[in-house]
Amino acid sequence: MSSIQETTRERETTKLSHPINVTSEIGTLKTVLLKRPGKEVENLVPEYLQRLLFDDIPYLPIIQREHDYFAETLKNRGVEVLYLEKLVSETLNNSELKNQFVDDILRESNANVNGAGKALKEYLLSFSTPDMVDKIMSGVLKKEIETSKKTRLYELMEDHYPFYLDPMPNLYFTRDPAASMGNGLTINKMREPARRRESLFMEYIIKHHPRFAGHDVPVWLDRDYEFPIEGGDELILSNEVIAIGVSARTSARAIEKLALNLFKKNSSFKKVLAVEIPKSRAFMHLDTVFTMVDYDKFTIHPAIQGPEGNMNVYILEKGPDEDHVNITHRNNLQEALKEALGLSELILIPCGGGDEIAAAREQWNDGSNTLAIAPGVVVTYDRNYISNQLLREHGIEVIEVLSSELSRGRGGPRCMSMPIVREDLRK
Known part of the structure; x- marks a missing residue:
């Protein structure tokens, strides 16, 4: 074996041994973090639904069955499934750490x-x-x-x-409290008080779990930053481009601070697209209205666009010094994506086929919230049959999972999963 081949192999081994590697939305999924719904869902009662950010009360035995089906679907495709509750238990492996964790939980509660x-x-x-x-x-x-x-x-x-x-019924949406980004992650300050404790679990895991501790995992933005950001708004479009929604849950200030940190710490990312979406319960995060399903294909809910596809997109790039970014404005999402990703053509696949009724209904049930497990292969809810058929007509392999109770939490397959390792896309 030549010295060049040996060096290449060493680099690949080092890359694979790093506990986090997510450089796209569509690279083959290798490891993912889930949380199986538990007793916290049964502690929902009508009087406190709004406080705990739910619209309805899922039936625990069925939501667990559906979540197990989702997990098995991923495992059957070769994905390693980690569970949040198990990682936290493994992290708190001594009395000192356990005491400290309880103190932190009580202080934040x-x-x-x-x-x-x-x-x-x-x-x-x-x-x-x-x-x-x-x-x-x-x-x-x-x-x-x-x-x-x-x-x-x-x-x-x-x-x-x-x-x-308070119970934490939103925990099965593992996407939001923290988000993998390159070989690091953001550990997020959640906007709503009902969810703020959730990112404390990931902070402890990254610092103290044997799988992550000692690997010098970069934290691009931590949960102590004063302005909110949530993982459902963070999309890794390539190893150089990130899209982040300016939404009901993520602030423009947090996006700019994250961009500054990425550029300052010499990450591979060169552009951050801040995509403004309507700030409403229905359009909670960017991934509820827009996800990547292939190299040049995206799902989209048409209602986020104005006439001729107009909407506000701001491109953040490295500025003249480490405290400033250069910001340019675009008013067409499709054109901004083509420019940022270097694509001559790009297809936006409308949720519900763009029909006024079907699009609104299926978007409410997360028709645009797809989880790509490989280029052109996505996991979706079975109930969104119009959107799913349209994806298939565009050459996408669609794997449907059960969703009658999971969907009551207002989140889809992408919301329920935090990718930790994906294969890099071949260039």
């Missing part, structure tokens, strides 16, 4: 703890580590703490709200 921190900490630490993690995720009811542990008047005279620690 202060609005609901109502002075019962000491009793809550004792209660949580009384469980085995896996059971403690499940309990933190599913929520702690006030009635779970023995009355004898409540020694202060404000503890005895509690309000009617049933939880000391």
Whole structure:
């Protein structure tokens, strides 16, 4: 073997041994992070749905069955599936770290703890580590703490709200709290208070889990940054281009700060496209209205575009110094994508075929939220049959998964998955 071949092989081995590698939306998916819905879903009640960001209450046995089907679909295609709850349990492998984690969770839950921190900490630490993690995720009811542990008047005279620690029913949308980007990731400040604790799990995993600790994983933007950003808005279009939605959940300031950090730390990324979408519950993140399915094909919900496809797209590139970016404006998404990706042609496939009723219905049920597991191969919800058929007519292999209960959370296959390793695209 020549020295050149040996060097190339060493580089490939080093790349594969790095725990994170995501340089596109469509590269063959090798490793993904999921969260199986648990008791936190059953702790939803009608009175507090809005507080916990749900529109309905999924039926736990069926949502688990559907999620297992989704996970098995990925495994059958050779994808390694990691589970968030298991990684967290493996991370908290000593009493010091476990204590620190509980302190952090209680501090960030202060609005609901109502002075019962000491009793809550004792209660949580009384469980085995896996059971403690499940309990933190599913929520702690006030009635779970023995009355004898409540020694202060404000503890005895509690309000009617049933939880000391709110449940985290949105956890099965693993895309949002953190997002892989190149060989690093963003650990995100979530906009809504109901979700802010979620990114704490990934912060601990990256710092302390044996799979990630010691690999010097770059964190391009951490959860302490003051402005919000969420993974559903972060799309890795190539090893040089990222698209990020300016949405109801992601701020323009966070996008600019992320771009500055990427350029400053000499990542491979050279352009960040800030794509403004309507700020509404239906269009929560960019990936609810726009996803990449092949080298030159994207799904799109037509309602995000104005006449002639007009919408605001800002291209951020390295500026004259490390504190500034150059910003140019485009008003047509299709043309901006062609320019940024160096494509002569590009196809936007409309959700629901662009029909006024079908498009709105299927977009509400995440018809545009596809998870690419290889170029031209996507996982979608079975209920969006018009969008799925249109994808097939454009040469895309569509793998449908069950969705009657999963879809009640307002998120699709991309929302439910955080890719950790993808194969690089061949040039």
